[in-house]
Amino acid sequence: MIILEEVNRIFSVGGQEVRALDGINLQVKPGEYISIMGPSGSGKSTLLNLLGLLDRPTSGRYLLSGSDVTGLDDKQSARIRNKTIGFVFQFFHLIPRLSAVQNIELPLLLAGIPPRKRREKSTAIINDFGLFERRHHKPEELSGGQRQRVAIARAVINSPSLLLADEPTGNLDSKSGLDIITLLEALNQQGLTLIVVTHDLEIGSRARRRIHFLDGRIVADS
Amino acid sequence: MRTADILSFAWISLAAGRVRSLLTLLAMSIGVAAVVVLTGVGEGARQYVVGQFSSLGTNLVIILPGRSETSSGSPSTFIGETPRDLTIGDAVALQRLPTVKLQAPVVAGESGIARKGLERRVPVLGTTASLLSIRHLHLAAGRFLPPGDPRQSRAVCVLGVKVRQELFGAQPAVGRLVRIGEHRCRVIGVLASEGRSLGLDTQEMVVVPVAFAQMLFDTEKLFRILIEGRGRAELDRLKQQVLALLTRRHHGERDVTIITQDSVLATFDRIFSMLTLTVAGIAGISLAVAGILIMNVMLVSISRRTSEIGLLKAVGASNSAVVRLIVTEALLLAGVGGLLGLGLGLIAGRLVEQIYPDLSAAPPLWAVGAALGTALLTGLLFSLLPARRAARLDPVLSLAKR
Ligand SMILES: Nc1ncnc2c1ncn2[C@@H]1O[C@H](COP(=O)(O)OP(=O)(O)OP(=O)(O)O)[C@@H](O)[C@H]1O
Ligand SMILES: [Mg+2]
Numbered sequence: 001m002i003i004l005e006e007v008n009r010i011f012s013v014g015g016q017e018v019r020a021l022d023g024i025n026l027q028v029k030p031g032e033y034i035s036i037m038g039p040s041g042s043g044k045s046t047l048l049n050l051l052g053l054l055d056r057p058t059s060g061r062y063l064l065s066g067s068d069v070t071g072l073d074d075k076q077s078a079r080i081r082n083k084t085i086g087f088v089f090q091f092f093h094l095i096p097r098l099s100a101v102q103n104i105e106l107p108l109l110l111a112g113i114p115p116r117k118r119r120e121k122s123t124a125i126i127n128d129f130g131l132f133e134r135r136h137h138k139p140e141e142l143s144g145g146q147r148q149r150v151a152i153a154r155a156v157i158n159s160p161s162l163l164l165a166d167e168p169t170g171n172l173d174s175k176s177g178l179d180i181i182t183l184l185e186a187l188n189q190q191g192l193t194l195i196v197v198t199h200d201l202e203i204g205s206r207a208r209r210r211i212h213f214l215d216g217r218i219v220a221d222s
Numbered sequence: 223m224r225t226a227d228i229l230s231f232a233w234i235s236l237a238a239g240r241v242r243s244l245l246t247l248l249a250m251s252i253g254v255a256a257v258v259v260l261t262g263v264g265e266g267a268r269q270y271v272v273g274q275f276s277s278l279g280t281n282l283v284i285i286l287p288g289r290s291e292t293s294s295g296s297p298s299t300f301i302g303e304t305p306r307d308l309t310i311g312d313a314v315a316l317q318r319l320p321t322v323k324l325q326a327p328v329v330a331g332e333s334g335i336a337r338k339g340l341e342r343r344v345p346v347l348g349t350t351a352s353l354l355s356i357r358h359l360h361l362a363a364g365r366f367l368p369p370g371d372p373r374q375s376r377a378v379c380v381l382g383v384k385v386r387q388e389l390f391g392a393q394p395a396v397g398r399l400v401r402i403g404e405h406r407c408r409v410i411g412v413l414a415s416e417g418r419s420l421g422l423d424t425q426e427m428v429v430v431p432v433a434f435a436q437m438l439f440d441t442e443k444l445f446r447i448l449i450e451g452r453g454r455a456e457l458d459r460l461k462q463q464v465l466a467l468l469t470r471r472h473h474g475e476r477d478v479t480i481i482t483q484d485s486v487l488a489t490f491d492r493i494f495s496m497l498t499l500t501v502a503g504i505a506g507i508s509l510a511v512a513g514i515l516i517m518n519v520m521l522v523s524i525s526r527r528t529s530e531i532g533l534l535k536a537v538g539a540s541n542s543a544v545v546r547l548i549v550t551e552a553l554l555l556a557g558v559g560g561l562l563g564l565g566l567g568l569i570a571g572r573l574v575e576q577i578y579p580d581l582s583a584a585p586p587l588w589a590v591g592a593a594l595g596t597a598l599l600t601g602l603l604f605s606l607l608p609a610r611r612a613a614r615l616d617p618v619l620s621l622a623k624r
Contacts, residue, residue, distance in 0.1 A: 055617075078539060087536045097235065109227050115227075
């Protein structure tokens, strides 16, 4: 599913080099459930952004589903972000003007899928995720847990094969946090490759494979 | 993305910044309205002037004997050879040209007119029935000269209003006899009071058949021949045909001068068109201002929506898709503003027409097109910069903002 070969990501801040990722080698098989932990600034988000094609490595190679995606142009990588990768963020990133359904349908909208088909898909997911009652609510009218549910629904509506979550429970109380991680795990059960970045040991230890980061390197992988 | 979806997304975004959007809309519509009204009034003024000329007879061509000094160049005039006279025969021959609608030979002179001891001197115009239509004259009473062979002299006359007044006072004039020079002459009509014609005050003159005038003044020559062409477009052809015919009839001598009002009219036309364009240009500046406002709105909205743009990219928007979204928002603002402005402008034009009923303030079609086009173009141009800025946003950094 994912192969990273000698991936470096170097930022230069005020003439100073910051090695956010330092010689990362990583293989992820389809359907895996991985948690990534490590101290603040160790490069976890940077890795996730690279995997999500929101960022590019300074050097190294990234193979996704067998093809090299390191040097894709903007259009091609946008297409992959739309079709094969789902992103879940700590701060949800829902568009405040749009209702829950509209937010969920956003990837389909960008893909140019006609309204009827969008509605079909979103209705199914909304029911699965228990958001039916809230589907016409604006994000500000939803609780944190509900917002994250909407965000996850948006991430998976286009049936991606890879789901990347950067501290998905970081902004939630422990009960809704548990709720959300259970939902993600259920999606993983259905075959979705799941990578979760977290500070929460309890949540991190639920994953079958746990990767620890320190100063841009993988220091433990079990 | 489907066009309808882009539009509705843009619409939702604009609706979110309602006040800003409305203000920009207002600026844009004022700009467009200004263009529409000013060009409408300019065009109306042009048409008014052209119309005034037309009522004098735009298709009017005047032939005078002799080559005018300005256009002379033929040696014959230098030698001092007297030009051949224009004759009734020339006038009758001209009528056969296909481009000539009407022709009227004119003889002019001054003579005494008398009735029952009342006598005065008046300008006398000898002509034919066609003059009435060529010079757009109207009658206050009776009839104008009867149609018929212009060579036939009939002792009838049509009086100007003042002449009638002085000779007849309150009594009816039509059917009475007057004496012009040595000839008795029956009054058949009275001209309505009108302005001047051929440099003569129509109120003060007396119109008689051309052959009668020739007899009165003992002359064969015509003072002028007036021609009404069939159309403005054919005026050049008419001039050539007239010139060719008269040159042939005058044994190869180009000894007439042909005057049209077309050249004067064309000048006015040009001046007014220039004026209209100038005002349109000035009004166009307000469109540019509106464009800058649009740019400002878009810049503000982008900086407020940085994380949203990052999100759009994360869920699959390419840079060009982001550009399209932003530009569509601007175009929507500009387009709706433009349409509003058009409506406003048309209403204002109607108001102008209410105040000055003679003036048509309907904007020319090109101005409507240009105003809307410019509105959209400014929307496009001034949104490109914000849109490109949005497209260049680093999604990672934008998503880091909450
Ligand atoms: N755009 C950037 N420009 C400069 N430096 C950056 C940038 N993004 C990340 N860094 C640096 O790279 C390093 C790794 O950052 P990263 O965000 O991946 O850490 P993290 O492990 O996700 O931390 P946290 O747990 O606090 O989210 C940090 O030192 C950070 O300062
Ligand atoms: Mg992070």
